Amino acid sequence: MEPDDFTLMEEVRADREGAFETFVERYQRRLYRLAYGYLHNHEDALDAVQETMVRIYTARARYRPRSRPFTWASRILANHCIDQIRYRRARPSDSLETAQEARPGRDLLAAPSDATPETEQARLDQWRLVEDAVARLPETQRAVFTLRHFEEMSLQEIAAARGCALGTVKSSLHRAAAAVRDRLLGSRKAAEEAGS
Amino acid sequence: MGRMGRECRRARDGMPLHYYAVLDERARQALERHLDGCAACARFWDETRRLLGSVAPSLAFPREAEVDWERFALETARRARAAAPGKSRGIFGHAPGLPAALGWAGAAAAVLLAVGLAVVLRRPAPAFPPGTPGAEATGQSARVLQEGLARQGAARYLRDSRSILVNLLQGPVRCRKGGGDLDVALEKERSRDLLRRKNLFEGTLDGLRDRRLATLVAQLEPLLLQVSSLSDCAAAQQIRDLREEIEKRQILLRIDLMTREVARSRFRA
Numbered sequence: 001m002e003p004d005d006f007t008l009m010e011e012v013r014a015d016r017e018g019a020f021e022t023f024v025e026r027y028q029r030r031l032y033r034l035a036y037g038y039l040h041n042h043e044d045a046l047d048a049v050q051e052t053m054v055r056i057y058t059a060r061a062r063y064r065p066r067s068r069p070f071t072w073a074s075r076i077l078a079n080h081c082i083d084q085i086r087y088r089r090a091r092p093s094d095s096l097e098t099a100q101e102a103r104p105g106r107d108l109l110a111a112p113s114d115a116t117p118e119t120e121q122a123r124l125d126q127w128r129l130v131e132d133a134v135a136r137l138p139e140t141q142r143a144v145f146t147l148r149h150f151e152e153m154s155l156q157e158i159a160a161a162r163g164c165a166l167g168t169v170k171s172s173l174h175r176a177a178a179a180v181r182d183r184l185l186g187s188r189k190a191a192e193e194a195g196s
Numbered sequence: 197m198g199r200m201g202r203e204c205r206r207a208r209d210g211m212p213l214h215y216y217a218v219l220d221e222r223a224r225q226a227l228e229r230h231l232d233g234c235a236a237c238a239r240f241w242d243e244t245r246r247l248l249g250s251v252a253p254s255l256a257f258p259r260e261a262e263v264d265w266e267r268f269a270l271e272t273a274r275r276a277r278a279a280a281p282g283k284s285r286g287i288f289g290h291a292p293g294l295p296a297a298l299g300w301a302g303a304a305a306a307v308l309l310a311v312g313l314a315v316v317l318r319r320p321a322p323a324f325p326p327g328t329p330g331a332e333a334t335g336q337s338a339r340v341l342q343e344g345l346a347r348q349g350a351a352r353y354l355r356d357s358r359s360i361l362v363n364l365l366q367g368p369v370r371c372r373k374g375g376g377d378l379d380v381a382l383e384k385e386r387s388r389d390l391l392r393r394k395n396l397f398e399g400t401l402d403g404l405r406d407r408r409l410a411t412l413v414a415q416l417e418p419l420l421l422q423v424s425s426l427s428d429c430a431a432a433q434q435i436r437d438l439r440e441e442i443e444k445r446q447i448l449l450r451i452d453l454m455t456r457e458v459a460r461s462r463f464r465a
Binding site: 020021024025028029032033036046047049053054056057090120123126127148149150152155170177178180181185 | 209211212213215216218243244247248250251252253255256257258259260262263265266268269270271272273275276277279280352382459
């Protein structure tokens with residue numbers, strides 16, 4: 001049976017063999033998505049995850065179980081990403097690659113290498129619609145919807161992460177999903193009308 | 197709206213929770229009964245499922261699926277361990293959460309263990325008999341893994357170094373303190389940080405067999421040392437000298453070519 005988050009963190013602190021590998025495997029994708037949200041760059045997000053894990057490992061003795069390990073990890077990640085963003089702002093000529101990637105309209109850059117320009121454009125268009133629909137949600141609904149859809153967290157996990165009742169999560173998700181669906185439907189109808 | 201309209205509205209209202217499979221049992225049964233008898237709501241339910249199903253991580257994180265996460269986790273853990281020795285605990289230090297006395301006991305045990313290991317290691321290693329298929333396969337896969345990790349560690353090091361050098365050469369701003377000098381405090385700090393972090397790569401760089409990559413990594417160290425020893429407000433002449441040296445050796449171009457070469461194979465699932 002997989003250890004729960006706190007037990008796993010205790011095992012990491014105690015240097016139990018394989019515990020840190022399990023820790024990395026458990027959180028790396030969620031941290032990647034968070035990092036991607038900050039940095040909008042695949043390679044930078046991977047670097048940020050590795051950097052965060054290195055910091056976590058070297059600082060593991062300082063972890064206190066007041067907060068959940070993922071919350072702690074995501075705070076470390078956020079600090080790292082904010083430093084990176086500040087650095088980019090201070091030095092916009094960071095590198096040719098990043099300069100190219102930072103071009104307007106390339107915020108979701110880096111299409112999968114096997115994607116055709118058409119499929120990538122379709123994905124980008126669809127994402128813009130979703131992003132817009134999600135951005136219009138009230139804060140709580142937006143957070144719950146994002147955690148469910150992009151972090152793939154269960155409703156129980158969301159309730160624990162946000163420190164609220166399961167019923168609150170359900171009702172927020174219900175409203176958010178209905179609003180997103182209605183906006184996506186509305187956008188599609190508008191596009192169909194414009195096309196006809 | 198009549199009775200049927202109210203039922204349709206109620207059914208459509210319950211669809212989002214039904215999508216997440218958290219509708220309570222009674223409501224779920226009522227919704228499914230309604231969908232069996234109402235073609236318009238059934239179509240709307242299909243639409244709801246399709247639209248909410250399209251809001252998936254692959255939409256927001258298109259390259260996530262390209263990463264071999266298992267391998268990434270192994271490399272990350274390895275890097276973290278390479279960064280940790282001697283930092284989190286000293287030779288007479290102790291593991292988190294253990295009393296200090298145990299630290300001394302641990303140190304004594306370590307001495308005994310070292311003596312024991314020295315005796316054991318003088319004997320020939322048993323493992324697989326040389327030439328057996330098991331020995332060859334294990335050795336080969338370990339070498340492949342080590343080489344891959346080494347290349348990626350080196351590429352990261354090159355990329356970070358390149359970023360510092362590009363900034364230094366293209367983007368220095370006038371120093372507020374001294375007239376005419378260039379503010380390189382940030383690059384200096386990053387160089388120091390990178391040289392410190394070189395410990396992270398050292399473990400993996402041991403396995404580096406690509407001579408071009410190893411040469412480039414070796415050539416960068418004196419450059420970074422030079423940057424880290426500049427004063428916060430460096431003289432323009434110092435930066436010019438540095439630029440000449442970098443251009444003479446075509447360092448940036450070589451880093452670009454090398455990192456692209458490594459990136460082509462990086463974390464491919």
